[in-house]
Amino acid sequence: MKKDLKAWKDPTILLSSIGISSIGDFIYLVAINIIVYQLTGSAAAVAGLWIIGPLTNIVTKFWTGSFIDYRSKRKVMVVTYFIRAVFIFFIPFAPNIVVIYGILVVLSVAKAFFNPSSMTYVTMLVSKDKRKRFNAIRSFVSSGAFIIGPAIGGSLILITSVKTTLWLNALFFVISAILLLFLPKEENINKDTIPALTFSQVIRDFTVVQKFMSNNKYVSFIYFGFIMVMIFSFAMDAQEVVFTQQVIGLSEVEYSLLISITGIGSVIGAMLLSLFSNSLSIRSMIVIGLMMTTVGYVIYAFSWSFMSIVAGFIILGFFNVFLNAGIMTFYQNNIPIEVMGRVTSIYQLIQSAVQVIFILGVGFVADFVSLRQTIVTLSLIMLLSSLTFSVLVMKPTKKSFYQEEDNTNRS
Secondary structure, eight states: OHHHHHHTHHHHHHHHHHHHHHHHHHHHHHHHHHHHHHHHOOHHHHHTHHHHHHHHHHHHHHHHHHHHTTSOHHHHHHHHHHHHHHHHHHGGGOOSHHHHHHHHHHHHHHHHHHHHHHHHHHHHHSOHHHHHHHHHHHHHHHHHHHHHHHHHHHHHHHHSOHHHHHHHHHHHHHHHHHHHTTSOOOSOOOGGGOOOOOHHHHHHHHHHHHHHHHHOHHHHHHHHHHHHHHHHHHHHHHTHHHIIIIISOOOHHHHHHHHHHHHHHHHHHHHHHHHHGGGSOHHHHHHHHHHHHHHHHHHHHTOOSHHHHHHHHHHHHHHHHHHHHHHHHHHHHHSOHHHHHHHHHHHHHHHHHHHHHHHHHHHHHHTTSOHHHHHHHHHHHHHHHHHHHHHHHTOGGGGGGGOOOOOSOOO
């Protein structure tokens, strides 16, 4: 028992850091939307917030992996947390929307470095046999932040002001960074062997990633398949407000309640998954999570009332945590640590590019075809894709890719 508790000490600290920063993310999301709207009075300016992240990823992901894989992942995470804290603190001092957008670009770049570093560091810190449970608990932490974060953000804005809320929000990232300092480095970095971040080095690293994908076609195909299937959900989410209010006829109060109910469904699903994750295989988590999430979107697409759309959102919220925990564990178990930063960055680059294209494409199509028909078509394509994807995941000959035992010694 003592040995098991000791083995979970570092992952618990890491989960605490991730949880606090996730709450900070949602507080920031509430505050930044309000401050941009107050400053501009423009819905288009607020909508622009959602496109900054993917566009920044397209520019930065070409080279972030080349930087991350040769440096301390923990240090990169700590530095990006502090950068986010500093720039969030200075948002209230921004004189106009141009400066705010500039700050948001910096924050997006910091997050572009953080995500691949975090994925790699988690893989190094958590042994293979504990990753599934860790990811299940992480889903619970993230889902809890989805509920707690906006509530804290809204309360702070009500009690104080948007500016004060952003200043306090910066503290969440400072605390997250400090917690990471208590964790081991997990790697010995020889500064003399770190290559210079040049164009030729980035090209060489692209070749390394390409070679990995060629030698690991099934792993690459499964993860790319997951990205493509979930792109449909992202495209539907981008039209969520318009669809629920203009097509279904929900009021703003009903829409807010709907989001809260979805969050509660996610928390319950994540809590149950964290308790019973050892009873489910990685393949089961992926297939059940994907199919039921897709069913939720299909119900959402054909909804005609508040109660019917609630049913769809509860289902997709509940089972989405199964899918995310399962696919993350699969990814961590099959991507070598030494190239994970570069591979993750390239995958996220492709994902961001496709997201931008899909968002623009769906918006364009919706101008010529009814939004109901667009959402229904997307949900049915997602259902068909999910069925095909699930068959590939469950192929008996691919069972070895979903093993959970740690048969190798970690350095």
